[in-house]
Amino acid sequence: MKIQWALILGLIFAIIIALFAMVNIEDVPVNYMFGEAYWPLILVILGSALIGAIISASFSLVRIFSLQREAKQLRKQLDQKEPELQQELRELRELLALKDAELTRRNDEFYTLEQRVMNKDPMLLDKSER
Template sequence: MKVQWTLIAGLIFAILIAIFAIANVDKVAVNYLFGTAQWPLILIILGSAFFGAIGSASFAMMKIYSGRRKHSQLEQALQERETLVGMQQEKIQHLQSEVARLEKGKPTQIEVIKE
């Protein structure tokens, strides 16, 4: 749903820019480092909007990729922790059974070997 609203807002913004650009078709002087040129204002407005959109999209993509990388790292760390917890739980169960056996007075593996 959020994507649809973003798309609708983007389309409305694009239409407003297009209307604004169409209303400004006069030629203006554009100063470069190496000279001056006459360009229609509509091209300058649309070009500025285009490059602004490209810049915003590239920053958004960088943020998305950074978030995915961080998510992947966190998933890997979680998997490692879950494995460690599983091993520790097995060790706890083994030790609890060993304690229960000792409390009942049954010989442990070490005591059997000594005899």
Template sequence: MKLQWSLILALVFALITALFAVINVEPVQVNLLFNSVHIPLILLILGSTLLGGIIVGSFGIYRGYRLQKEVKILSAKLAQIQEATGYEFLDNEKSAPEEADHEHPPQ
């Protein structure tokens, strides 16, 4: 559900940005480090939005990669510990009825 809301908010933001960009089509002077250029404001707005999206997306991909790597390392450590101790975790479905019995003992 969180992914759906994020997608809806992203689409709304994209629509607002596109409308804002279409309204502002006059050429503007952009001062670069060594030069200045005249470009339409719509290109500047859409280019800045695109660049911001690429930067945010890159950080998200990097974070996901790093978390996957950490999960892989921790899973290997868990398997090694389980092998060394012989302990096996129970599935949540199997342990749920047992936990329910411990929480509410018969009277």
């Protein structure tokens, strides 16, 4: 949609320049550093607009190419980092599983000790309580 609007505005601008150039058809002097020539004003206007469009397009192309190169480099970095992140994720999952198993074991130990205390296991009581 954005490209369509740019195209429409470009066409409108081109039509305005063409109409303006057709109204101004008399010869005008064009001074060079080494001489002078008389050209129809329509050619001077259209030539100037064309040169401006070429310069603008050149700068746009340079910007586009630099952005494409940057995007390619970023994709390459992403592709390099992805396996590292996958490995780190696997390691963290393994660590989580180990910690979860340790927590379960300690909870079981706690429960066993709690049951012994509740049942007044003689091995846990002090000599004075026996």
